[in-house]
Amino acid sequence: MELGSRARLSAHTLRDHLLNPVCRTFDEVPWCAEALTPEWLTRVLCDKTPGAAISRVTVSTASTGSSVRKRILVTYNTAGTVAGLVTRFFAKTTPDVLTRLTSGTSAGQEARFFTELAPLLPIELPAHRRSSFDRVSGRSLHLFEDLVETRAAQFCDYRTTFTHRQIEAALETLACLHGTLHGDARLVTQFSWIPRYETFFSALAATGTRAGHEQAMEEARHLIPPAVYAARDRLWPAAEDSLAEHAEGPRSVIHSDVHPGNWYLTAEGRPGLCDWQCIAQGHWSRDLAYALSSMLDPLSRRQWEQDLLARYLQALAAAGGPDIPLETAWHHYRRQLPAALLMWTPTLCHPPTMPDMQPAVVSLEMIRRITTAIDDLGVPT
Amino acid sequence: MRSILVQLPPGERRCTVAAAALESFAREIIDDLLFQAARAVPDGAAAGQVKATLTFTVMLDPVTGDLRINR
Numbered sequence: 001m002e003l004g005s006r007a008r009l010s011a012h013t014l015r016d017h018l019l020n021p022v023c024r025t026f027d028e029v030p031w032c033a034e035a036l037t038p039e040w041l042t043r044v045l046c047d048k049t050p051g052a053a054i055s056r057v058t059v060s061t062a063s064t065g066s067s068v069r070k071r072i073l074v075t076y077n078t079a080g081t082v083a084g085l086v087t088r089f090f091a092k093t094t095p096d097v098l099t100r101l102t103s104g105t106s107a108g109q110e111a112r113f114f115t116e117l118a119p120l121l122p123i124e125l126p127a128h129r130r131s132s133f134d135r136v137s138g139r140s141l142h143l144f145e146d147l148v149e150t151r152a153a154q155f156c157d158y159r160t161t162f163t164h165r166q167i168e169a170a171l172e173t174l175a176c177l178h179g180t181l182h183g184d185a186r187l188v189t190q191f192s193w194i195p196r197y198e199t200f201f202s203a204l205a206a207t208g209t210r211a212g213h214e215q216a217m218e219e220a221r222h223l224i225p226p227a228v229y230a231a232r233d234r235l236w237p238a239a240e241d242s243l244a245e246h247a248e249g250p251r252s253v254i255h256s257d258v259h260p261g262n263w264y265l266t267a268e269g270r271p272g273l274c275d276w277q278c279i280a281q282g283h284w285s286r287d288l289a290y291a292l293s294s295m296l297d298p299l300s301r302r303q304w305e306q307d308l309l310a311r312y313l314q315a316l317a318a319a320g321g322p323d324i325p326l327e328t329a330w331h332h333y334r335r336q337l338p339a340a341l342l343m344w345t346p347t348l349c350h351p352p353t354m355p356d357m358q359p360a361v362v363s364l365e366m367i368r369r370i371t372t373a374i375d376d377l378g379v380p381t
Numbered sequence: 382m383r384s385i386l387v388q389l390p391p392g393e394r395r396c397t398v399a400a401a402a403l404e405s406f407a408r409e410i411i412d413d414l415l416f417q418a419a420r421a422v423p424d425g426a427a428a429g430q431v432k433a434t435l436t437f438t439v440m441l442d443p444v445t446g447d448l449r450i451n452r
Contacts, residue, residue: 001404001408003408003411003412003415004408004412006412006415006416007408007411007412007415007416009419010412010415010416010418010419011415011419013419013422014415014418014419014422014431017419017422017423017424017431018422018429018430018431096419096420096422097416097419097420098420
């Protein structure tokens with residue numbers, strides 16, 4: 001008899017750790033960044049440069065969250081060096097059981113985003129070189145050029161103070177994403193692999209995130225406006241109610257996790273978006289509400305949000321999206337805020353099957369910003 | 382709570398569990414053990430072994446005389 005998916009992913013994780021296999025063939029999925037061999041990487045990185053080969057691979061730690069991120073430094077032979085091939089890369093892998101449960105089985109979506117959808121989108125994105133994944137074992141690897149080397153990029157986080165122009169450019173990026181395939185017939189054919197947002201929400205809820213949300217509302221109480229805390233029992237139902245908006249009209253492709261830590265700024269100050277594993281088909285306002293409420297401190301948001309919303313709507317229409325009156329957009333913006341909050345309360349207090357995806361200080365700041373936005377725009381009744 | 386009923390009626394010599402319940406209980410124990418072991422496995426544990434411990438309680442039903450093993 002076959003065991004369930006958690007047992008299967010656990011068993012594969014144990015076997016990988018105990019055997020520590022390296023990749024012998026190109027078709028194998030590396031179980032961790034350290035399993036990458038010069039031969040495997042040569043196939044990926046030197047395929048367009050005759051004679052080039054990698055002689056050495058050096059792996060160093062970057063960060064850990066929903067995946068384990070490592071920096072990869074490769075050393076080329078003379079042909080590769082003379083050709084000026086990129087030497088620094090960034091790998092996202094799922095070597096342990098919690099990252100496999102969280103990201104391993106959805107790795108295919110991020111891989112397909114970069115291979116199938118990204119070429120259609122004129123937005124700033126990480127230079128993707130290879131994705132490799134196996135749903136059965138939960139092994140996955142996404143390999144990108146290291147933006148710090150190739151574009152002198154700076155990764156953002158909750159401490160980043162976005163200028164008005166930078167946040168405007170970030171919203172233009174989202175508008176381009178949302179508008180390009182808005183209501184496109186290919187969403188039910190060629191791109192039907194992109195899950196509906198409701199499915200994404202249900203999958204999260206099925207892991208026990210509601211209990212974590214409720215616990216987090218207590219743990220973060222000192223940061224939550226009193227009116228929002230008083231309405232805490234209505235926040236989860238409000239997020240569930242907002243799911244209806246996704247099905248009300250033509251859908252867009254949405255990123256779903258547009259918090260500041262998933263943005264970077266190129267040397268020219270152009271915002272780029274990474275971490276596409278939560279990609280979904282849904283209502284554009286879900287990303288808009290999450291971006292405005294999480295990327296800006298409340299003072300800047302209050303000052304800029306009307307203007308930014310208007311600019312976003314212009315960009316959305318220009319990218320092929322719908323022409324939405326400002327008042328209607330404001331309604332959607334307000335209604336999607338509880339769903340944005342539910343990305344962070346279960347991150348602060350997560351079920352045992354989820355890894356520590358973010359330091360508590362980040363989750364608390366996101367909860368403070370989003371609940372403040374809920375308070376400003378109107379607590380759900 | 383994951384549990385299984387062990388039937389041991391007073392005066393009976395036989396001790397039984399339902400086959401379907403036994404299978405379900407065993408699957409859950411294996412799932413728990415593998416998950417705990419996978420969470421505990423350290424980096425660089427190559428060719429080693431991983432310890433995993435589960436705790437159970439056994440309760441007596443004073444009326445029926447049956448036992449319930451709870452995970």
